[in-house]
Amino acid sequence: MNPPVIELHQVERRFGTLAAVDGVSFRVERGELFGLTGHNGAGKSTLFKMMLGLLEPSAGSVRVLGTPTRGAAFRAVRRRIGYLPEQLALYDNLSGAETLAYFARLKGAKLQQVVPLLDKVGLAHAAQRRVGTYSKGMRQRLGLAQALLGDPQLLFLDEPTNGLDPEAIHAFYQLLSELRAQGVSMILTSHILAEIQQRVDRVAILKAGKLAALGTVQSLREAAALPLGVTLSTSRPLTTDELARLDRHAPLRQAADAGQLQLACPPLAKMALLAEVAALGAAVRDVRLAEPSLEDVILGYAGVTP
Amino acid sequence: MIDLVAIRTVAAKEFRDRLRNRWVLAVSAVFTLFALVIAYFGAAQQGEVGLRGIEVTIASLVSLVIYLIPLIALLLGFDAIVGERERGSLELLLSLPISRAELLLGKYSGLAAALSMATLAGFGLAGVLLATRLPFAALYHYAGFMLSALLLGLAFLSLALLVSVLCGDRTRASGAAIALWFFFVLVFDLLLLGLLVIQGDGPAGSLLPWLMLLNPADLFRALNMFGSDELRAFYGLGSVLPDLMTQPLLLGGLLTGWIVAPLAVALWRFR
Numbered sequence: 001m002n003p004p005v006i007e008l009h010q011v012e013r014r015f016g017t018l019a020a021v022d023g024v025s026f027r028v029e030r031g032e033l034f035g036l037t038g039h040n041g042a043g044k045s046t047l048f049k050m051m052l053g054l055l056e057p058s059a060g061s062v063r064v065l066g067t068p069t070r071g072a073a074f075r076a077v078r079r080r081i082g083y084l085p086e087q088l089a090l091y092d093n094l095s096g097a098e099t100l101a102y103f104a105r106l107k108g109a110k111l112q113q114v115v116p117l118l119d120k121v122g123l124a125h126a127a128q129r130r131v132g133t134y135s136k137g138m139r140q141r142l143g144l145a146q147a148l149l150g151d152p153q154l155l156f157l158d159e160p161t162n163g164l165d166p167e168a169i170h171a172f173y174q175l176l177s178e179l180r181a182q183g184v185s186m187i188l189t190s191h192i193l194a195e196i197q198q199r200v201d202r203v204a205i206l207k208a209g210k211l212a213a214l215g216t217v218q219s220l221r222e223a224a225a226l227p228l229g230v231t232l233s234t235s236r237p238l239t240t241d242e243l244a245r246l247d248r249h250a251p252l253r254q255a256a257d258a259g260q261l262q263l264a265c266p267p268l269a270k271m272a273l274l275a276e277v278a279a280l281g282a283a284v285r286d287v288r289l290a291e292p293s294l295e296d297v298i299l300g301y302a303g304v305t306p
Numbered sequence: 307m308i309d310l311v312a313i314r315t316v317a318a319k320e321f322r323d324r325l326r327n328r329w330v331l332a333v334s335a336v337f338t339l340f341a342l343v344i345a346y347f348g349a350a351q352q353g354e355v356g357l358r359g360i361e362v363t364i365a366s367l368v369s370l371v372i373y374l375i376p377l378i379a380l381l382l383g384f385d386a387i388v389g390e391r392e393r394g395s396l397e398l399l400l401s402l403p404i405s406r407a408e409l410l411l412g413k414y415s416g417l418a419a420a421l422s423m424a425t426l427a428g429f430g431l432a433g434v435l436l437a438t439r440l441p442f443a444a445l446y447h448y449a450g451f452m453l454s455a456l457l458l459g460l461a462f463l464s465l466a467l468l469v470s471v472l473c474g475d476r477t478r479a480s481g482a483a484i485a486l487w488f489f490f491v492l493v494f495d496l497l498l499l500g501l502l503v504i505q506g507d508g509p510a511g512s513l514l515p516w517l518m519l520l521n522p523a524d525l526f527r528a529l530n531m532f533g534s535d536e537l538r539a540f541y542g543l544g545s546v547l548p549d550l551m552t553q554p555l556l557l558g559g560l561l562t563g564w565i566v567a568p569l570a571v572a573l574w575r576f577r
Binding site for chain 1: 307311312315316319323326327390393394395397398399400401402403404405
């Protein structure tokens with residue numbers, strides 16, 4: 001089996017008495033699209049900086065592409081990773097092509113990559129324009145092109161779709177899936193959880209510097225055993241007996257009013273509840289199920305862990 | 307191990323930026339203009355207009371340049387690191403295979419090249435325009451003035467980069483740069499003068515010339531004024547200066563120390 005592209009072991013980072021990251025361990029496997037999420041101040045950025053070798057851990061070890069981030073050998077690794085920072089700041093006075101050429105030289109990447117990369121992110125038409133005239137979406141795409149210089153094996157994307165419109169977000173993930181098909185591993189953070197939960201293979205959830213959860217979105221949902229939200233539209237008020245039968249499977253969240261009934265259904269009781277609903281026949285006009293999002297999972301964890 | 311390609315890449319960008327936004331052109335023009343105006347009109351308060359002896363011209367130029375060049379160098383350099391840090395581009399740069407030392411040296415080299423070019427072009431052009439009117443020996447003095455002006459600029463640029471590394475944000479860095487300018491250009495000599503008045507005949511009085519070595523601006527003044535017998539006589543300084551203070555090589559070496567030392571501290575503190 002291939003070694004993991006990222007390996008964190010009991011990583012800790014303190015700022016004074018505050019533990020920004022506290023005993024975090026996980027691995028990101030080769031070819032994986034890994035999500036890192038958590039509330040603001042949960043330690044995502046600090047963890048990212050340590051993985052990029054910008055910040056030294058107070059304790060524990062961080063290995064990226066098999067190399068410890070502390071030490072001189074990591075310099076060579078920097079050529080094989082790409083980084084798109086959250087606060088992307090580029091040089092307004094340079095053109096798109098000049099910006100990429102500058103970063104290519106610093107990264108030791110081929111200058112011949114500049115034109116194809118601009119093309120790849122859809123900026124070929126603006127290559128000679130000053131970055132100062134670019135829109136937010138264009139800057140972000142230029143930032144991604146910069147991260148792709150030197151054909152990196154591993155991409156660090158910090159809130160990559162922040163401030164992009166839905167169309168641009170779609171195009172962005174399109175590009176990510178192409179890269180993934182080429183075998184590029186990626187770790188990305190996002191606070192828009194609904195956005196990444198469809199796309200990541202696994203996710204790590206940080207809470208107050210600690211790893212609160214780690215796994216596939218599906219497994220986290222099951223582990224959290226969050227109830228499905230079930231909404232029934234009824235054509236007549238249900239009898240007490242009928243309500244009691246529904247309540248046995250899924251506790252009533254809200255009393256029936258205006259022909260609406262809301263239930264919180266545990267995942268495993270879903271089919272049994274639906275059978276009861278079917279038995280009500282014409283009394284039920286419509287059923288809607290709402291799957292818990294990853295956001296709910298986090299909120300769930302937030303409620304459980306002190 | 308230091309990667310020269312990384313340093314050159316950063317330096318080339320900084321230099322090109324200053325060419326492109328016409329910084330070099332503007333500063334050169336200011337230098338040429340001032341040099342010519344001082345050469346022609348410097349003696350106006352004595353009721354004459356026109357070229358005078360090169361020593362007096364240089365003395366007037368020195369008293370202007372001693373204010374102007376430190377200010378220009380500090381304003382050029384204070385933003386170099388803290389600006390990238392505040393904008394957020396520093397993180398991206400450091401994620402690339404470039405060390406902090408290389409980034410700092412690249413920044414310094416590029417800005418130093420821009421400042422040197424402006425100094426040499428600005429005063430050089432003035433020198434060329436004056437050349438036909440002045441004896442050859444005078445041009446030798448003028449070349450010495452240009453070289454020392456260059457060293458003065460590079461020393462204050464080095465201080466500016468130290469400020470840029472130490473300060474957490476641009477506002478503080480610009481404040482610190484201006485404060486340094488006030489201190490070295492205005493306050494320092496006043497303090498020395500005060501010391502002299504209080505302690506003129508005591509041991510502190512004889513210390514005074516040595517204290518001047520602690521200020522790059524004073525070193526620059528010493529280089530241009532005390533090296534000339536005529537000027538020493540002019541200022542009545544012949545008797546009070548130790549011999550060491552009239553050695554251009556020694557003074558130039560000390561001024562070079564003012565280039566190296568702040569940069570070395572900046573390299574050490576840039577973590």
